[in-house]
Amino acid sequence: MAGDDLIERYLATVTRRLPPDAVDELSDGLMETFHRHLAEGLDPAEAAAAAIAEFGDPDQITAAFARQAPGRRAAIILLATGPIFGAAWGTSLIAGKVWTWPIPSAVGAAFAAALLIVVAALVAATSRRAYGHVLVAAVACGGLILLDTATLVAVALAAPALVWPMALAIPASLTRIVMATRAVPRVLAH
């Protein structure tokens, strides 16, 4: 019957966007709403339309889930604080004359490429329709931990001397390593 079609289409849309447990929970609530409207005497098509109206359209629901998703929150915080790290490390590396450090250029290029990938992953993880991007957020957090660690190791091994901007950049990276490490299990737990 027409009502069931409407509900099935609705559930197919949310199934593509949300984790299976959330879909089961939504479909239980939606079916209960639908049956209540049927019991009130609406015909199936009307009952389905009324149930969906009461529930909110898939975009509205996906957006509500995405707003609450821990992966998205972590990604937003990491992106928002990114420019501070860029400025602190940029100043440090220029002041420290990074081009004179004994680092192979291939390693430098690999670092730059990895940084771009991490930023792209963080941007993807902030998308409002991307509740399913939990893994992307977790991988981006992991990538950032590795990049921070690599930077600190490079400074420890290759920098001929410490320069004053590093007094800001090094503690900032250490803090970010700790925060990102704590965020990963929270993101994945969901």
Next chain:
Amino acid sequence: MRADAQVLKGHLDVLLLAALADGPLHGYAIKESLRAGSRGRFDLPTGTIYPALHRLERAALIAGSWSVVDGRRRRSYRLTDKGHRKLVGERAKWRDFADAVTAMLERDPWPATT
């Protein structure tokens, strides 16, 4: 009613905790309890209740468990001890706040000083 939506957002957490004060409920029943308890004023799109419940669960204020009803998986939530303490605390804070607003808005007008 729509004008209430923004205000409601700020109080949604504590309203959801209050809806669970009398015992475990599933998402749809929580939404109905909000609507009935507010005499129809707080009528949220049901779908937006679920992510809010998940957030409260991550904060350990409520705990969810699965059961099977009519062949469908159903998730019900109950208040945890932490959630109960939070509700009691928020209730006291709200009374203080509401008393202060009421006192301010409903006080007798100042006598004229001319």
